[in-house]
Amino acid sequence: MNTILTYISVSDGKIKRSSLEVLSKCRLEAEKNGLKTAALIVDENASSLAEKVRPYGPSEVYIVEGSEFKNHLNSPVLKAVSGAMNTIQPKVMAFASTENSKDILGALAANQNAPALPDMSEFELTDKGVKGKRPVMAAKIISRVEAVGDPVIISVRSGSYDLIESPSEPQIKKLDFTVTEKEIKTTIREILTAAGDKVDLSEAQTIVAAGRGVRDEEGRKLIDELATVLNAGIGASRALTESGVYDPSLQIGQTGKVVSPQLYIAVGISGAIQHTAGMANSKVIVAVNKDPDAPIFDITDYGIVGDLYKVLPPFIEELKKLKSN
Amino acid sequence: MKFYVCIKQVPDVNAPLQIRDGELLQDRDRMILNAYDASAVEESLVLTEEHGGKVEVVMVGPDKARETLRKALAMGADNGTMILTDRPDLDSTAYSRILAAFFKDKDYDFICCGKQAQDTDAGLTGSMLAEQLELPYVSNAVGLNYENEKLIVRRQGDAGQEIIELPSPGLVTCSNDMNEPRIPNLKGIMQSKKKPVDSITPEDLGIDIGSIELSTNILGFEEMPERETGKKFEGDPDEIAREVARLLDQEAGLV
Numbered sequence: 001m002n003t004i005l006t007y008i009s010v011s012d013g014k015i016k017r018s019s020l021e022v023l024s025k026c027r028l029e030a031e032k033n034g035l036k037t038a039a040l041i042v043d044e045n046a047s048s049l050a051e052k053v054r055p056y057g058p059s060e061v062y063i064v065e066g067s068e069f070k071n072h073l074n075s076p077v078l079k080a081v082s083g084a085m086n087t088i089q090p091k092v093m094a095f096a097s098t099e100n101s102k103d104i105l106g107a108l109a110a111n112q113n114a115p116a117l118p119d120m121s122e123f124e125l126t127d128k129g130v131k132g133k134r135p136v137m138a139a140k141i142i143s144r145v146e147a148v149g150d151p152v153i154i155s156v157r158s159g160s161y162d163l164i165e166s167p168s169e170p171q172i173k174k175l176d177f178t179v180t181e182k183e184i185k186t187t188i189r190e191i192l193t194a195a196g197d198k199v200d201l202s203e204a205q206t207i208v209a210a211g212r213g214v215r216d217e218e219g220r221k222l223i224d225e226l227a228t229v230l231n232a233g234i235g236a237s238r239a240l241t242e243s244g245v246y247d248p249s250l251q252i253g254q255t256g257k258v259v260s261p262q263l264y265i266a267v268g269i270s271g272a273i274q275h276t277a278g279m280a281n282s283k284v285i286v287a288v289n290k291d292p293d294a295p296i297f298d299i300t301d302y303g304i305v306g307d308l309y310k311v312l313p314p315f316i317e318e319l320k321k322l323k324s325n
Numbered sequence: 326m327k328f329y330v331c332i333k334q335v336p337d338v339n340a341p342l343q344i345r346d347g348e349l350l351q352d353r354d355r356m357i358l359n360a361y362d363a364s365a366v367e368e369s370l371v372l373t374e375e376h377g378g379k380v381e382v383v384m385v386g387p388d389k390a391r392e393t394l395r396k397a398l399a400m401g402a403d404n405g406t407m408i409l410t411d412r413p414d415l416d417s418t419a420y421s422r423i424l425a426a427f428f429k430d431k432d433y434d435f436i437c438c439g440k441q442a443q444d445t446d447a448g449l450t451g452s453m454l455a456e457q458l459e460l461p462y463v464s465n466a467v468g469l470n471y472e473n474e475k476l477i478v479r480r481q482g483d484a485g486q487e488i489i490e491l492p493s494p495g496l497v498t499c500s501n502d503m504n505e506p507r508i509p510n511l512k513g514i515m516q517s518k519k520k521p522v523d524s525i526t527p528e529d530l531g532i533d534i535g536s537i538e539l540s541t542n543i544l545g546f547e548e549m550p551e552r553e554t555g556k557k558f559e560g561d562p563d564e565i566a567r568e569v570a571r572l573l574d575q576e577a578g579l580v
Contacts, residue, residue, distance in 0.1 A: 011483055072482060073489070074452075075461065099483040103464045106417065106452035115418065115540035118447050129540075135549070136445050138338040141349070143445075144544040185461035186489050189477070193485035200484070206579070230580075241502070248467060248481055248502060254446065255501055263579045273338065280552070284577050286569065292559065301555035301577075302569045310562035318570035322580045 001150075003036045003060075004029060004125075005090035007081065008053055009098050010043040015052050017203045018096035018158035023056045025123075025161040026094050033125050035091060038062060039170075042080045044070045050172050057166035062088065063174045068184070071191060075184045078104045080177055082111045087175060090151050092130060097155040097258070098202065105155055115147035117154045119258075121281075130154055138254050139277035158202045159260025159281060199233030201250065206232035206263045209252055209279070212239040213268020213289065213308055220245070222312040223267060229319045235259065237275050253278035268308050271296025288312065326378030326471070327433045328369040330402065331424055331454070332362040334386050334393040335444040347545030358393045361439025363400075363506035365499040368469050369437050370401045370507075376471050378434075379403045385423050387411050391522075398517035399509030406523040410534050416541045421453035426530035428458055433494055435476060440465050440498040451498035462496040463489050467503050 006023040009016040023039055030037040038060040039053045046063040053061055062084055068076040081104065085093055093108075095101040097119050109116035115129065121142070123132030131146035132154075147154075201207060208227040214220060227234045236246035238253055252259055254277040264282035269275060271287070271294055279285070280299055287300040288308045297303040304311050336342075340355040358366075369380045382397040382405045384390060394405045408423055415423075428436065436455075441448035448464075455462035467486065468479035476491040481500060491497060509517070527534040558565035574580040 071487070074464070078456075099465060099481065102448055104452065106421070106449035107456040107462070109418065109449065110421065110453040110456035115416075116449055117541060118449060131544070133547075136546075137336075137342065138443065138446075140338065140342065140549065141344060142547045142549055144347075144547065145541060146544055147541045149540045186463060186491050186495075188487055188489055190488040191482075191485055192488065202483075238502070249483075249485060251502070254443070263573070263577070280549070284573075284579060285552075285555075286573070292557070297557055298554060299552045300557075301552075302572060303555065303557040304565055304569055305557060305559040306562040306565060311566045313566075314563045315566035315570050318567040319573075319580055322570060322574045 001089050001091060003038050003088055003090045004092045004094065005038045005040055005085070005088055007093065007095045007101065008039050008041045008049070009096050009101065010041065010049060011200065013045065015049055016096060016098065016200070017163070018098065020053070020056055020163055021158065021161045022094050022096050022156045023053065023058065024164040025156070026092070027057045027166060028164070029125050036060065038088065038090070040064070040081070040084050042069055042077055054170060055165045055167050056163070057168045058170045059168060061170045061172050063172060064177045065174070066177055068179055071188050072100045072103070073184065073186060073188055074103045074107065075186065076179045078107050078111065079179050079183065081108055083177065084175055085112055085151065092125065093151055093153045095155040097157050101155050105153060109153050112151060112153065114151045114153050115149045117145055117147050117152065120154055120156050121160050123154055123156065135277070138273045139280060140273060157258055157260070201233045201235050201252065201257050201259050204233035204259065204261050206230045207235050207259055207261045208232045208265045208267065209235035209237065209269060210240055210246065210267050211237040211269030214240065219268070219308065222308070222316070225316050226265065226312060229316055229323065230263070237269050266296055267312070269296055270294045271299070326373060326376055328373060328378065328380045329428070329431070329433050329436045330362065330365050330369050330380060330382045330397070331436065331438045331450070332366065332382050332384050332393065332397055333359045333439070333442050334384070334390040335359045335442050338443055344546045344548055347547065349546045356390070356393065358396050359439050359442050360501045361441055361443065361499060364501045364503055365437040365439050366397050366400055366402060367504045367506040368499055371504070372469060372471050381405065383424070383427060384408065385410060385415070385420055394522060395517050396509060398520045399513040400507055401513060404521045406525065408530070409524055409526050412534055414539060414543070416539050417447050417449035417453055418541070419537050419539060421450045421457060423527050423530065423532055424450070424454050425457035426527070426532055428454070435493060436460070436496040438496065438498045440500050451496060455496040458496070460494055460496045461491060462498070463491050464498045465500050466497050467500050469497065469503065
């Protein structure tokens, strides 16, 4: 009733920055509207993570802990979050938009008989619910939307809000949770983790992305080198994930990940809207493409027209030089 | 094995569009089968071709969206149901309620949906439907296999891929990364004209469409904030590459 609840996303035992961005924004909204800010952590080791959300000012941290959460599976998470919502009765339940929150958002909305607004780039509370903006039509335009209800469920794109510290001494409250095997129904047989998939693209500050122009081993080596110099995550366009050159989890775009790093370097990517939908919010965009008319140049801050095989070696060398100074 | 595939007609996001006074103006002639749904149709066809069974498509939309249903039939689906409504403002909750009413008395092994519609990119309807039908579900599937009466779903998660066993009856939402949907051939198009299509209304399913009050609304549309077009560098690769590297350091402070 009087709480804005933020779901804290955990991946590999670490809290995702994007969910702390959402928590930061929710705290501002709560203060503006005389509401409480609370965080919900659903994880195998949720208790040990509570301390990590304290800097962002929740007055309560709710914990749901269990071995069922070791790997993501929607039914236990759905049961945990809907159970928490039944107990806490929040006015707004906010998520960072991730593959795992997308997995449960609709089901949670149906379960709670609540309206849902996914993938928001801006939001604020109103007397009747929540209103805000979300990119649509492959992020070509923005749709202004509202949800009327109590509670309202939303998810927020990463990079939409800044982290704001405002440390608190939250009460830690553990919520009871049990789930039977019968309730879970689906089983995880195996998890295939991408090799070298160390940098979480949705959180990366710098991304080097490869497209169709990167056509062989030599090109991939240049991408690797550039990423290493800049300490960047590597992403790819759909052309290269579909052909198996890069792992599907590295795909950036409407179908893959939506990213908003400080620096995005698009190498050999023409800039179809299905790709730009996932990266147009990057702070600074650099593109290397031999076609001077490639649409990617419409959104770049620094566009290098040239053959990537000739451009990248001196580019990398110069960056190394600048770094060592 | 019986598959139902839920499909939707959407505007082609590649078509030019305009915003005037907050209204979205689109070329209504460029309406297509949602790409994610096309992948769901394709995958169901592949599985039933291999393991036997039937594929039925179901669509909520206006009468003129029928051509999209025909397309799915021309791809190879066995028959279709058109749930007719002219109401243009339905949200995911409304769609999923209509579909849940449709499926209430149906027998099936699996329901396949596209993971999202390519115009709204909301991605809610599939799991809303699963919850209402109390079905186990897997979202964002990038690969499907059938073993021992279960779907073996490869799901693209945040970091890696999960291989999940989904028992029947169940629901799966499909990414367009799993296949290249077939383009209907002439034979398929001819056959599709003879395939049975049921036309029903939400009222037939006990839903008074006029009185549905939506809990989410679109208030209007606006342009994306334009990015200022930056500098383009042409010339000697060595020179321009080094210049941009220096600018990234000096102007943007990003090195």
